Amino acid sequence: MADPTSYRPRPGEIPTDPGVYRFRDEHGRIIYVGKAKNLRSRLNSYFANPATLLPKTYAMVHHAAGVQWTVVGSELEALVLEYTWIKEFAPRYNLAFRDDKTYPYLAVTMSEAIPRVQVMRGERRKGTKYFGPYTAGAIRETMDTLLRVFPVRTCSPGVLKRAQRSGRPCLLGYIDKCSAPCVGRISEEDHRALAQEFCDFMGGEAKRFIGKLEKSMAEAVAELDYERAARLRDDIAALRKVFERNAVVLSEDTNADIFAVEQDDLEAAVQVFHVRGGRIRGQRGWVVEKVEDSSGPELVEHLLQQVYGAEEAQHENIPRQVLVPELPTNHEQLAVWLGGLRGAKVDIRIPQRGEKAKLMETVQANARQAMALHKSRRAGDITSRSLALAELQEALELPMPLLRIECYDISHVQGTNVVASMVVVEDGLAKKSEYRKFAITGDAAIDDTASMHDVITRRFRHYLAEREARAAGETASGASGEVDAEAGEGHRGKFAYPPNLVVVDGGPPQVAAAARALTELGIDDVAVVGLAKRLEEVWVPGSDFPVILPRASEGLYLLQRIRDEAHRFAITFHRAKRAKAMTASVLDTVPGLGPAKRGEVLRHFGSLKKARAATVGELADVKGVGPVLAGAIHRVLHEAAGSTAPAVNMTTGEVLEDEPR
Template sequence: MGNSELQTKIKDAPVDPGCYLYKNSAGKIIYVGKAKILRNRVRSYFSQSHTKDPKTLSLVAHIADVEFIVTHSEVEALILENTLIKKHRPKYNIFMKDDKTFPYLKITNELFPQIFVTRKLIKDSAKYFGPYTDSSNMKEVLRIIKKLFAIRDCSFKLDEETVQSKKVRLCLNYHIHRCDGPCQGLISPEDYGITIQKIAQFLRGKTTETLEFFRQKMETAAKEMKFEIAAKYRDSYSALQNYSSRQSVEFNDQVDRDLLAIVTEEEIACAVVFRIREGKLVGKDSFFLEGVAAHEPSEVMQTFIQQYYEKALTAPQEVLINIYPKECDLLKEWLSELRGTKVAISKPAKEERLQLMKMAERNASLQIKEILLKKSQKEDYTPKSLIRLQTDLMLANLPRRIEAFDISNIRGKFAVGSLVTFVDAKAKKSDYRRFKIKTVEGINDFSMMAEVIKRRYSRQVREANDLPDLILIDGGKGQLSAGKQALMELNLDSLPVAGIAKRLDEIFVPNRNDPFLLRKDSPSLILLQKIRNEAHRFAITYHRKLRGKGEIGSELDRIVGLGAARKKELWAKFKTISAMKSASVADYCEIKGVGPKLAQKIWDQLHR
């Protein structure tokens, strides 16, 4: 499609709610979106007055055609958008990793329903519970159900004709009281249906109602002198009580709620869902989302809520989140329709809920780190943060090796420099180096930075060692200029250099007068901050060590009778300041030439 045809389509776009599908030149769908007014939304992509992030710029550059699907309402558009994303998996959309393998528990819709595990959702009037991301948890739930409730375990089709004709014989489960014999008509469909209702309540986390059901059954059987049946209900009641007591009580208000926490790192997002029913934490699920690198956290949360609750098939009274979704009001409306009553979406405010949210965030962070660790162990792995950094700093080569510098001193005294090395976005501590400033007197951070860089790379050139793909300087324009000048003197001005200032995390690059800012959640900024902070930590640790030694040295200089040789012996024996101060008089006496009197003088001086 020509550019003029595309512009005409956009100009004549519907003013109704609905979905729009962007296609590339090959006719492949590359993005699906929804809008309250389609014309306004699609025009905004091509408007010059709107600032666009790199992802949107890349999307717009590949749009060759657009298709519109009109809906009756914005909520209907939301549901359709979910379906289309799941079906086409467009390149520029966020989507949960393929969850077709996640199991559900299914209660069939028949005269005597069955309950079993399935991995397919079919529109067949059956009830589905899940998805279960932890199959061991699902198996435990199914085991408890079969222990508590006498339901059939067979897959026979039990309609009225089959039951009346008694075609199916009683099995072992009936004789061990695991089934009430619906195949032979030994239980009515109505009574069996009540059992199924209680199972559904249990699966929704309504343990209080199920406990009351067993208690009433037990008391009724006892009154009727049916003690064997009463004992069976007593055992079920005790087993359910024991199961319920193992669940952590988090809230006292008995409100059903889900707690959603999303954490993003590099190109991956992990969402952790805590399901709380009747004040108890009854389940935890984890999901990974792809294609999140160029999206705002609010968009990621929006997409996850849409895709998760479409699969969950129902919603609780309250959804607690750690990031507000992009269209919170629209999601509330949709979830309320799904539930049939009002659903609230909010951030936790009370302490107990905040603590649970922090726990969910920690779970998500740990799972992301595990995924990234597995990826990093692959030989051809390239962290997405490096790819983004290459783009953001407009580097010719991927910055696999980054060397970062920092200076630390106090009013020019005990001045030191640090060098930390990161390879493939991970610290390589064997390549860390530290420097005592030798040629600069007084307070002059710029000259100190120039000295350290010159010393580092003059040696690298002399020994023909590898040079970095990027040099990062902790500081602003002044430090960057000093470092660049030092490199020019070594004929290394082609090496890429950047500075990152502490206060606003502004990025400085050569040949650009003004600094620029990266998005706070940008993977490249997070990586630069991590490297800068490590360089600062390494520098200040060395500075404090030298300063401590200097202070102790001046204390030792005041001791009459303690010469340079004995001071050297002191340092050789105790190694650190803390060890020297912790030593006893007897420990000092072990040094050659230090008698009891001199040892006491040393101890007194260090403990004044």
């Protein structure tokens, strides 16, 4: 008997969307299928105190060895998918649908002279239109709601004949739930048109009918008939609910495989929904190693070749349509190839609108969830982290375990607002409290190598200073054994701990600059590598050739994750600094004009151009600006106007106003 805690998902892994979940045993067999409005809330209930679980649930969670889930667009889609999979896999712990019954459908017998709306199960009949499936309670509510707007016949053939003979309608005719064609209140032609409208509404043309009811409701309000308006309001809400319930069902002739891909630089999460007869009959998902430098269309091409070209693939199960997020460049040839395997035409295309496009969005959401789940598990798994650190240590031939790694990245726009970031990973996990950011100015901002040299120098100069201060403190207190009351045992400076490995974003030039900075400081026990983005090559100082890590290695994944985090952190700081610099203007050079008063000047006049056109007296009218300061502002503005250069952003060089010079 398995322990549920051994396969319980980590906190935050389960989405809060509606969906369908599946418990599997140790052999991979599905033993339970369920649906939920909120997957996280429902699944967490299975891992509660065992004493609170029902006997069947207790047995199921201890029999299972894993749990998976599929995100869908609504509760109604979850209902349909749950039913489909229960019928498909017959899980041993699903008791509600183990019999031979099917979900009821709402059917309209258009083949009869006087069409009838009824609830039907079992085999389909020719000449009858079906809508659904629904639960037993929902279908009765749906019929009751729709008969208010579309009073189509619902009585049996016996009741219809009896009413025709007697000339009196049944009870539904008296309460306006039937238009009573049996007694001539409506002709058979008009009744058939009414039944067709019923079918049109159920087929997706809800807006026209709901709009008609909304217009009637507005007329009722205008006539102060609030009771009728309230009934129409309730009918509109009910019809909208009915339309939502029916909208998740694809047409019965839909046979398609719908693919979606979520990818990063190294891997891709693939999801495919198998739709047969308008219902989702199955779902598959996996994470694959990407082909090197492959684009989206190329990835889709390889995916289709592997899925349908495998020897174990049943070619008779290839559908008529293959819906993909991006068309391969050779999609016409692929379609011919798949058609040859299937023995009939196959269409490969991107769904643009309608139900198939909506279902594609659902499949894409599952792919995103699968990739996020894969990344979180891979990053959080202690085994994977240990393997990644061990792989890096072995590949770089380092003598010490990589307990602490620091990664540096430079960010700027054409040499302006140059900043750098430092992110820290300890034991394979990000330590955000140790992140640092650097502003780079002067000669250090000339290029990336100079910036990298400056940042590494500043970071490790701080480390050496703190190490010397700590050593001095220990020497001073060593005789008495006292601890510095200000520092305390747990004190550590901003740069107190050195890393075992420094990772820089870049190739040989950046690596050489970082290594030179460490050598100049006399630090020889910190390794340096660079990760080049284009081919994910790992460069070491003084080497003519990079270290190539396997594309699927945990070590490369860890380096990539650290590099991306350093880039994100640097970009965030750069944008903040750039936004702040955009507010710089010639007013910054006015002596005695601080940020608050500078803001008052701009708010008072609305622009720098209008402030320049103002007189000293008008400038003195600004709140907080006296005659002396107004004169200084006037002098600086007109000196700037008399120069040959336009008023510009003092940091970026961007022109701040558009006027002739």
